[in-house]
Amino acid sequence: MGKDKIIEGIAEAIKKSVIGLPDDVLSALEEAYEIESSETAKTQFKAIFENIEMGAREVKPLCQDTGTITFYITAGSSSPFLSEFEDILTKATRRATEITPLRPNTVDPFTHKNVGDNTGRYIPYINWEITGGEEIDLWVLPKGGGSENSTALAMLSPGLGVDGVKKFVIEHSSKVIGRTCPPVVIGVGISGVADLSIKLAKKLLLLPIGKRNEDPKIAELEVEIMNAINGLGIGTMGLGGDTSVLDVKIDYSHRHPASLAAGVAYECWCDRKAHLKIKPNGEVGMIE
Amino acid sequence: MILELRTPIKDEDIYALKAGDVIHITGKMVTARDAAHQKALGFRKEGKEIPVSLEGLAVFHCGPIVKGKEVIAAGPTTSTRMESLEADFIREFNVKVIIGKGGMGDKTLKALEENTCVYCSFTGGCGVLASNGIKSIEKVIWLEELGAPEALWVFNVERFGPLIVSMDSHGRSLYKEVEERARERLKDYFKE
Numbered sequence: 001m002g003k004d005k006i007i008e009g010i011a012e013a014i015k016k017s018v019i020g021l022p023d024d025v026l027s028a029l030e031e032a033y034e035i036e037s038s039e040t041a042k043t044q045f046k047a048i049f050e051n052i053e054m055g056a057r058e059v060k061p062l063c064q065d066t067g068t069i070t071f072y073i074t075a076g077s078s079s080p081f082l083s084e085f086e087d088i089l090t091k092a093t094r095r096a097t098e099i100t101p102l103r104p105n106t107v108d109p110f111t112h113k114n115v116g117d118n119t120g121r122y123i124p125y126i127n128w129e130i131t132g133g134e135e136i137d138l139w140v141l142p143k144g145g146g147s148e149n150s151t152a153l154a155m156l157s158p159g160l161g162v163d164g165v166k167k168f169v170i171e172h173s174s175k176v177i178g179r180t181c182p183p184v185v186i187g188v189g190i191s192g193v194a195d196l197s198i199k200l201a202k203k204l205l206l207l208p209i210g211k212r213n214e215d216p217k218i219a220e221l222e223v224e225i226m227n228a229i230n231g232l233g234i235g236t237m238g239l240g241g242d243t244s245v246l247d248v249k250i251d252y253s254h255r256h257p258a259s260l261a262a263g264v265a266y267e268c269w270c271d272r273k274a275h276l277k278i279k280p281n282g283e284v285g286m287i288e
Numbered sequence: 289m290i291l292e293l294r295t296p297i298k299d300e301d302i303y304a305l306k307a308g309d310v311i312h313i314t315g316k317m318v319t320a321r322d323a324a325h326q327k328a329l330g331f332r333k334e335g336k337e338i339p340v341s342l343e344g345l346a347v348f349h350c351g352p353i354v355k356g357k358e359v360i361a362a363g364p365t366t367s368t369r370m371e372s373l374e375a376d377f378i379r380e381f382n383v384k385v386i387i388g389k390g391g392m393g394d395k396t397l398k399a400l401e402e403n404t405c406v407y408c409s410f411t412g413g414c415g416v417l418a419s420n421g422i423k424s425i426e427k428v429i430w431l432e433e434l435g436a437p438e439a440l441w442v443f444n445v446e447r448f449g450p451l452i453v454s455m456d457s458h459g460r461s462l463y464k465e466v467e468e469r470a471r472e473r474l475k476d477y478f479k480e
Binding site: 047 | 308310323350351352353355360361362363365366368389390391409411412413414415416417418419420434435436437450452454462463465466467469470471473474477478
């Protein structure tokens, strides 16, 4: 009984996430529109705002690409639902596909067959972290294909240092963000481990826009990269304009002396996500 | 200039369009992504007709969400994925408007000029706005084998847009101009 209620609660959260954007994203888009000087870019912003209004009014997904359903979990090891949680998330994904509806986005790479319900081998994509306590903290990130296709990894020579990472992020972004539905949010992971750098980069996309790193030197680098990319004039939807990036966020791990991995991940303007808590009594609460 | 075009679209109407114009389309529009482009061109190669004539129509790079007879959301997908196929597609099927997002490359730009066709941008992520211009589904082709996102959907549209003419039939591409400017600015940034 408790399990069905959780499945329904998570499915509702997935649905909600693809229909309306979080407040921080809406404010960032409005601020970008206010300072935009390009007429073409303004037409794009207007279409974006009209689309957001229509989505809310008609209760329909803002973008037809409702993404690969991705979850970030910080699970209390004493949660009574831990052992069943993968099954719960898979069923919630199926249910959300039905009630929203989501576009079926799971295709077998060999046969090209679409499963039809957004589940499949290793999908939904679940990232686990275990902590103490009885609650499960859950983020839903419906990750669109267009933004995912711009993800990149560079294994740099450590001698290049953080400046090398900065150069890689700016150069790569200059080539791809026009196709990533800008204005985008960028996550940068610095590590010695290839997959960890991407993992850090992607997880940063969950943070609210405008939240700077607590370390002032990293915060400064975030702003520097953002200003550099915006200065290129790629603009909304790559048609030219003042804002191509709403925010840049950086995280790091300690690295192997011989390795410097730079991972960069992108989120389109349609920055959809939901944050929930699952209590030990089975109650599902949305965190605004 | 803001214009309204009706399908089948004539060459002279396309020829009159300049990069930066905003247009709306009324009539028939078909969706085609990577798989549908490949399949349609494959048919041509074997001398077979595809089940719908695309003459004078608009092609939309889009994988919609459809529920029963209703189009729920139908914004554009990234057009560069179709770059290797689009020039042949334009020539073989005589389509007059390509709609997508993010722009296309030189090969397509040349094909637009040679075949009097334009590439238009619809704002990415605006799936509900797009679906409001789609009045009905006329038919769907290759749904079983390609799946809903990749199938070829034939839509009846009314004032579908706004569409920005971002690559015209006179060799001008707004994307190319933005990219060239960004490249120059990037060089300056790292010189300082």
